Amino acid sequence: LIPIIRLYEAFGVKSTYTDPCEGIVVVIESELGKRALLVDELLGKQEVVIKSLGGYMKDIKGVGGGTILGDGRVGLILDLAGLVAASDARD
Secondary structure (H helix, E strand, O other), X not given: XXXXXXXXXXXXXXXXXXXXXXXXXXXXXXXXXXXXXXXXXXXXXXXXXXXXXXXXXXOOOOEEEEEEOOOOOEEEEEOHHHHHHXXXXXX
């Protein structure tokens, strides 16, 4: 069994899917082992340059940085080790 991290709970947002059987589950692996991320949708894959978010956003657990996407939107980069550690601490 692989523990599930529900991103909507981790970030305190609404989700379309709360049941892993209905949503999309992405399996990740970090230093702390395998986990499954429950997500609403996958938008694609692209190479990006990760930038620091600066002092005012450094305390957001589970976010490691940001990037400017090809269409000009800002994307947040997840800190997988931080998400896993925070999830393990809650459980």
